[in-house]
Amino acid sequence: xxxxxxxxxxxxxxxxxxxxxxxxxxxxxxxxxxxxxxxxxxxxxxxxxxxxxxxxxxxxxxxxxxxxxxxxxxxxxxxxxxxxxxxxxxxxxxxxxxxxxxxxxxxxxxxxxxxxxxxxxxxxxxxxxxxxxxxxxxxxxxxxxxxxxxxxxxxxxxxxxxxxxxxxxxxxxxxxxxxxxxxxxxxxxxxxxxxxxxxxxxxxxxxxxxxxxxxxxxxxxxxxxxxxxxxxxxxxxxxxxxxxxxxxxxxxxxxxxxxxxxxxxxxxxxxxxxxxxxxxxxxxxxxxxxxxxxxxxxxxxxxxxxxxxxxxxxxxxxxxxxxxxxxxxx
Numbered sequence: 001x002x003x004x005x006x007x008x009x010x011x012x013x014x015x016x017x018x019x020x021x022x023x024x025x026x027x028x029x030x031x032x033x034x035x036x037x038x039x040x041x042x043x044x045x046x047x048x049x050x051x052x053x054x055x056x057x058x059x060x061x062x063x064x065x066x067x068x069x070x071x072x073x074x075x076x077x078x079x080x081x082x083x084x085x086x087x088x089x090x091x092x093x094x095x096x097x098x099x100x101x102x103x104x105x106x107x108x109x110x111x112x113x114x115x116x117x118x119x120x121x122x123x124x125x126x127x128x129x130x131x132x133x134x135x136x137x138x139x140x141x142x143x144x145x146x147x148x149x150x151x152x153x154x155x156x157x158x159x160x161x162x163x164x165x166x167x168x169x170x171x172x173x174x175x176x177x178x179x180x181x182x183x184x185x186x187x188x189x190x191x192x193x194x195x196x197x198x199x200x201x202x203x204x205x206x207x208x209x210x211x212x213x214x215x216x217x218x219x220x221x222x223x224x225x226x227x228x229x230x231x232x233x234x235x236x237x238x239x240x241x242x243x244x245x246x247x248x249x250x251x252x253x254x255x256x257x258x259x260x261x262x263x264x265x266x267x268x269x270x271x272x273x274x275x276x277x278x279x280x281x282x283x284x285x286x287x288x289x290x291x292x293x294x295x296x297x298x299x300x301x302x303x304x305x306x307x308x309x310x311x312x313x314x315x316x317x318x319x320x321x322x323x324x325x326x327x328x329x330x
Contacts, residue, residue, distance in 0.1 A: 002187075007037075017304045022058060022089075022090050022279065023054050023055065023056075023057065023058045023090070024053060024054060024057050024058065024059060024061065024090050024092055025054060025087075025090050025091050025092070026050035026053060026054060026091075026092045026094060026185070027091055027092070027093050027094065027148075028043070028046055028047070028050070028094050028096055029093055029094065029095045029096070030043075030096060031095065032077075032078050032080070032096075032097040033096065033097055033098070033099075034097070035098050035155060036321045037097070037098035037153065038096065038098075039117055039161070041161040041163060042159070042161045042177060043098050044161070044163060045161045045162055045163075045165070045177045045178050045181070046096070046177070046181050048162070048165045048178060049165075049182050049185060050094075050185070052182065052184060052276075052277055053189075054232065055290065056277075056282060056292050056293050056294070057285065057290050057292055057293075058291050058293065058298055059090070059136075059290060059291050060089075060135055061089060061090045061091070061092070061105055061134045061135065061136075062089060062130060062134045063086070063087060063088055063089040064085070064086065064087040064130075064131050064134065064161050064215070065086050066083075066084040066085055067084075067085055068084050070084075070123065070124030071122065071124065071127040072084050072085075072099075072121075072122050072123065073085050073087075073119055073120065073121050073122075073131050073173065074119065074120040074121075074122075075117055075118070075119055075146075076117065076118035076119065076133070076149070077095050077117050077149075077150050078095055078097055078152070081103045081120075087106075087147045087148070090186070090316070091147075091148075091294055092147070092148045092189070093117075093147060094145070094146035094148050094149060094184075094185070094188065095117075095122050095148070095149070095150040095151075096149060096150065096151050096152075096153070097150070097152050097153075098152065098153045098154070098155040099152050099153075099154070100154070100155055101154060101156055101215070102152050102154035107214050108177060108183070108243065108267055108268055108269065109269075110175075110180060110183060110268070110269045111153065111154030111175055111180070112151055112152065112153050112154065112180045112183065112184050113151070113152045114149065114150070114151045114152075114183070114184035114185075114187040114188055114192075115149050115150050115187075115188070116146050116149040116187070116188050116190075116192060116211070117146065117147060117148050117149035117150060117188075117226025119131070119132075119147060120318075131226075133145040134146075134147070136289065138199075138289055139199075139289075140198045140199060141198055141199060141202050142199055142202065142288075142289050143199060143288075143289030143290075144189060144190035144199055144289050144290065146188065146189065146282075146290060148188060149188035151181065151184040151185075151188070153180070154175075154311035157175055158174045158175065158271075159174060159175050159177045160174035160175065160176050160177060161177050162176070162177070162178055165178045165265075165274075166254070166255065168274050170221075170272070171272055171273070172272045173271050173272060174271055174272065175269075175271055175312035176269075176272075176273060176274050176275075178274065179264070179269060179273065179274055179275045179276075180269065182275070182276075183258050183264060183269065184278060185241075186264065186265065186281070189285070189290065190284075190290075191242060191265060191284065191288065192242055198257070198287045198290040200288045200296060201241065203215075203287055203288060204234070205229065205231050207231070208236060209231035209232055209234055210231055210232040210244065210284065210287075211231040212283065212284060212286075212288070213287065214283040214284075214286050214287050214295050215232055215280060215283040215284045215287050216229040216230060216231060216232070217227070217229065217283070218250070218251070218279050218280050218283040219232050219248075219250075219280060221251070222249065222250060222251050222260070222279070222280065232244055232245075232248060232280070232284075233245040233248065238299055243265055243266065243267040243268075244263055244265045244266045244267065244280075245266065245267060246262075246266055246267040246268050246303060247262075247266065248262070248263045248265075248280070249261060249262055249263060249266070249278070249280075250262075250263040250278025250279050250280030250281060251278055251279040251327055252276055252278045252279070254276065260325035261275060261276065261278055261279075262275060263275075263278050263280050263281050264276065264277050264278065264281045265280075265281050265284060279294070282294060282295060283295055285306065
């Protein structure tokens with residue numbers, strides 16, 4: 001009985017004083033994969049791309065809950081309207097599908113099209129504001145509050161799916177599914193000119209260069225400019241200045257080896273090319289409001305317990321009290 005009491009109280013207290021922040025959870029939704037484009041190996045590659053963010057980006061994205069006939073949201077995705085949708089806490093939902101000749105319309109001439117998802121909201125003012133911001137107090141100017149979006153892959157090109165992206169093999173003539181997915185995800189997460197969030201555009205100076213403080217510091221460290229911080233040049237053609245210039249590099253540590261690589265956010269991508277998120281890319285993500293390990297420290301302040309947590313604590317204390325009374329009566 002003593003063990004049971006300790007366990008009950010321990011669980012209740014742990015739920016009260018756990019971290020207020022958690023790593024984001026990227027959920028791919030294959031509902032609209034009507035062409036069966038996403039084979040098992042391709043899905044595994046997408047999950048590895050998601051893991052890159054799920055192990056570095058933490059934040060508190062509030063859940064969005066719909067009540068049919070009351071406060072509710074509808075998701076406008078891939079030409080379809082999803083009524084009374086629900087998005088879990090810390091979840092970014094990504095709907096994926098495929099189509100022919102996507103690359104002909106993509107701004108970077110990369111065979112994907114990524115879009116931050118549209119949303120319709122019905123309800124009172126507080127619900128509407130909460131649905132758009134997802135608890136991000138700086139939204140839209142300094143934080144991103146999206147629920148997710150969509151990525152469409154060109155089904156008419158050759159894709160390279162990798163079971164282990166920590167190593168790089170030759171895949172000449174093929175597009176790297178991992179790198180393309182990373183590019184799509186950062187666009188949905190706010191590095192874009194087509195979404196409702198303006199946090200990225202707020203960091204572009206009058207010349208179109210990216211002017212985030214952490215990114216400038218990282219760019220300076222990488223370039224050895226002796227603290228003469230410079231904004232990072234962006235591409236002025238095709239990409240509407242939402243991508244870094246094509247030659248911008250960032251620091252990368254992979255398998256314990258430090259090196260340089262074209263930044264993921266540098267404009268363009270070629271067949272046979274693999275890119276990872278560099279320190280410069282992570283700094284940009286942090287600058288637009290995401291909390292990224294290595295640039296922002298996860299706070300240790302315990303959260304205010306939610307009602308169900310108080311109920312668990314009360315149940316645990318009640319069990320202890322009941323047991324104590326029973327022992328006195330014996």
